[in-house]
Amino acid sequence: MSWKWEYAFGAEAAARTVPRDFLTAVERRADELVRAAEALHVHGRAHEGVDPGGGDIRVPGGMFRYRVVVRSERVYVVQITYLGL
Template identity: 35%
Template sequence: MSDGWAWEYWWPETELDLGPELAGQIKERAEELLRAAETLHITGQRYEGGSETQVAYVKGGMFEYLVAPRLLKLVIVSVTAY
């Protein structure tokens, strides 16, 4: 993403346990959320607010994520497949 923003899983091995379809859905949605975060948190590293986990739903499951503007990251903290 532009301006140094990136997304990642809290546990790097998480993607290994996901099927390719769910992993692709999560990647697509995470990139959409990053574009929104870039717009909402323009100040980036100067951001002084807190952040709470949020939930995003995708085909085949859902995931909880945390936006960390000071780190320019969106971190996926848990994934639930259904």
Template identity: 40%
Template sequence: MTWAWDYNPDKTHVAGGAPLAFLAAVEEKVAEVVRMAEAVYLDGTAYTGGPLSLETVAVKGGMFTYGIIPRLELVLVHSVSPNP
């Protein structure tokens, strides 16, 4: 399997209407999170630990919340909050 990321449940629901520059910052940071998860969970499919908590990260223009699902080798973005 290969690590990936996605919006949960989809981009329109999570990020619809958010400024494009802000979404670019979110997606750049999420790509970093994917690389980190890939390094920490070398074989995520073999993960036997409990559930991981959601994390919130500030980026230029706002913040977003994500969760890592090691067994699926997946990072899910659950919410984005652009600054007003």
């Protein structure tokens, strides 16, 4: 398995309602998070510790919240907030 990101919970539904340029910014940053997680957790499937958690990332027009699950080799986008700024 290799590292990927995906929408979780209501974020997938929210992704269908936001402008494309905002969504592109979210997806670009999620790709960066995947590359960072993959570099930091080379042996993700064998990870035995606590997951590092997640955080909030601001992008033009709003923000998104993510979680990293090392044993699944996934970065989950769990919330998208579009402010239209």
